[in-house]
Amino acid sequence: MLEFIGLLLLFMVIAAIVAIETRDLLAAVISVTAVGFGVIIAFFYMRAPDVAIVPIVVEVLILIILIRATLRVGLRTFIGNRDFFGMMVTMAMLAVIFLAGIRVFDDFPPFGHPVMQRIADAPTRLYIANGLKETGAANIVTAVLLDYRAYDTLGEATVLFTAIMGAIAVIRKKARKKPTEPEVGEWEE
Amino acid sequence: MAEKGMTPIVKTITGWIKGLIMIFGIYIVLYGHLTPGGGFAGGVILAMVFVLLTLAYGKEESLRRFRIGVASELDSVGALMFLVIAVLGIAGTLGGRFFINYIAKANPGTPFTLFSSGIIPLCNIAIALKVASSLFMVFILLVLMRVIHGPGERA
Structure with a gap:
């Protein structure tokens, strides 16, 4: 089961990267929904149908709303470049928080x-x-x-x-x- | 969009299944204290019925069945109902605390049956009213929204 959750995590990471990097807004919306459905399948595998039902319906609703909104407005592509300095600062902050926070996992109970x-x-x-x-x-x-x-x-x-x-x-x-x-x-x- | 809504296939199927989806949503709400689900999930399913109607028939059809004023009032009614259930618990004879389950204290009912667990089903119904009407309103607002472009911009 842990291997399956790992595979699912990998899928979600790839979908999230696609959602960020693609220039097509429709593809980005669908990738975000793919991440959400990965979370839902993970919930089902951890035997939490109560938690999984709400994301299913909300993901579908959000997908409909986003497709309706993006397609109607006609924003097919995202144009613009990211600020390099700002992105570097963000990455540095994330790295520091990650390195400082990784010790927390020592106190976590094991999975399951x-x-x-x-x-x-x-x-x-x-x-x-x-x-x-x-x-x-x-x-x-x-x-x-x-x-x-x-x-x-x-x-x-x-x-x-x-x-x-x-x-x-x-x-x-x-x-x-x-x-x-x-x-x-x-x-x- | 020359013709309002989608193809006749979609319209026919929507006509068949809209009642079933509604029954499923009501079931999820009413049996929230017995099976997985509850007010939020059931409310979203109820809102999806009207989203489906909007997508299949166009917004006039769904607004004819569920007017935006009615949705706004149901939203407030749901929120008020939840608050009133909570505040009634403060009354001394009922228990004296906020959100105390006064119905279950006075009349526990049989577990695993529909009429059990006191205020929980009532809270579920209130949340479902709120969630269904507000999500429907969000969808209608985003569908009705138009983008105003500035003088130099092009669509």
């Missing part, structure tokens, strides 16, 4: 041995032991999301609400005009 097996009074043990009794929900993930950690879910819902409000505030001005009465040369269609 979650931290709750090592720590006796980890909260996850309590959730698994008492989840069904305390909440009555057979699906432990939902019990955590909407009972033990419901406050977190409320914040998540607020983030979505705020994002929609921001999107409406930004886009409304352009969308309010009827496309049937365009000013000459102003509208794209």
